[in-house]
Amino acid sequence: MNTRTYFEDVGAWPAAEGKPHLVWPAYVLGFILSLLLTFAAYGVVVYHVLPVSLTYVIAVLIGLAGIQFLVQLVFFFHLSAQHAARERLIILGGTIIIVGILLSGSIWIMFTLDQRMMPSATQMTHYMDTQAGI
Amino acid sequence: MNGIMNDMKKDSTTVFGFWVYLMTDFVLFASLFAVYAVLHANTFGGVGGKDIFNAPFVLIETIILLTSSFTTGLALLAAKAGKKWWVLILLLATAALGAAFVSLEFSEFSTLVLEGHRWTQSGFLSAYFTLVGTHGLHVLIGLLWMVALMIAIIRHGLTQPNMRKLLLFSLFWHFLDIIWIFIFTLVYLFGLL
Numbered sequence: 085m086n087t088r089t090y091f092e093d094v095g096a097w098p099a100a101e102g103k104p105h106l107v108w109p110a111y112v113l114g115f116i117l118s119l120l121l122t123f124a125a126y127g128v129v130v131y132h133v134l135p136v137s138l139t140y141v142i143a144v145l146i147g148l149a150g151i152q153f154l155v156q157l158v159f160f161f162h163l164s165a166q167h168a169a170r171e172r173l174i175i176l177g178g179t180i181i182i183v184g185i186l187l188s189g190s191i192w193i194m195f196t197l198d199q200r201m202m203p204s205a206t207q208m209t210h211y212m213d214t215q216a217g218i
Numbered sequence: 219m220n221g222i223m224n225d226m227k228k229d230s231t232t233v234f235g236f237w238v239y240l241m242t243d244f245v246l247f248a249s250l251f252a253v254y255a256v257l258h259a260n261t262f263g264g265v266g267g268k269d270i271f272n273a274p275f276v277l278i279e280t281i282i283l284l285t286s287s288f289t290t291g292l293a294l295l296a297a298k299a300g301k302k303w304w305v306l307i308l309l310l311a312t313a314a315l316g317a318a319f320v321s322l323e324f325s326e327f328s329t330l331v332l333e334g335h336r337w338t339q340s341g342f343l344s345a346y347f348t349l350v351g352t353h354g355l356h357v358l359i360g361l362l363w364m365v366a367l368m369i370a371i372i373r374h375g376l377t378q379p380n381m382r383k384l385l386l387f388s389l390f391w392h393f394l395d396i397i398w399i400f401i402f403t404l405v406y407l408f409g410l411l
Contacts (some may be wrong), residue, residue, distance in 0.1 A: 085383065
């Protein structure tokens with residue numbers, strides 16, 4: 085076992101074939117970008133740096149979190165399209181689909197429950213009274 | 219030589235298996251996020267996120283956890299260079315930052331409980347304590363793991379099993395950082411809007 089190449093040998097880091105390994109700048113860059121994205125999100129909420137409506141602020145915050153997610157995957161987890169990382173990418177993709185269904189499905193169902201409820205007897209009578217021809 | 223190659227193959231399978239575990243943990247956190255999303259407005263006449271979240275406090279927690287993720291990365295680079303003591307120093311720094319994070323979270327929780335905002339108070343507080351507490355528990359387990367890892371490295375040096383443990387730990391720690399980013403945004407920042 086060679087400590088110099090161990091992380092590459094087990095497929096955790098991209099193998100350096102010919103060109104020098106760029107893991108050191110990746111950590112520094114990932115750290116700086118993560119801090120900047122965190123400060124940006126904080127500034128949007130606490131100092132209201134964006135004079136836009138609440139809906140846009142929410143979209144911006146989700147966008148910033150999404151970018152930070154990608155930044156950390158690339159710079160801290162060293163994920164790439166390389167062969168060793170591909171199987172990890174595939175299972176990550178599948179998990180993101182499950183997580184998406186879980187989150188959007190829960191929110192959608194729980195916040196539209198009223199539309200799927202059977203109306204009460206009084207509501208039903210009122211409905212029939214107001215509908216012509218019933 | 220063949221034996222070494224087989225060991226590498228075994229380790230790369232272990233790394234993949236650990237990755238699969240992290241993905242199941244990701245689904246666990248997603249369920250807790252879904253519960254929080256559904257219950258966050260049910261304050262039962264009690265406090266909401268705006269009343270109890272302290273923005274600068276949470277920002278400090280976030281910076282601490284981000285920095286600890288960075289020092290983990292540096293520990294891996296030190297291990298790559300074969301510098302055993304640098305690995306230990308950087309792991310110690312990571313552990314100190316992790317301990318600072320856990321104690322900040324503990325003080326946040328104990329303040330809430332002492333002010334009477336317990337998890338039994340409302341759906342919002344139940345979901346909040348469960349989601350943030352589960353993350354905190356993961357960080358605590360990471361701290362114990364780090365102690366065991368440092369002892370193993372002191373005793374045996376940067377052997378292959380220790381390199382593997384260090385790599386798996388780094389994945390775990392970066393993963394907790396990512397989960398925290400979503401807690402920071404979806405729980406704290408959304409709560410402060």
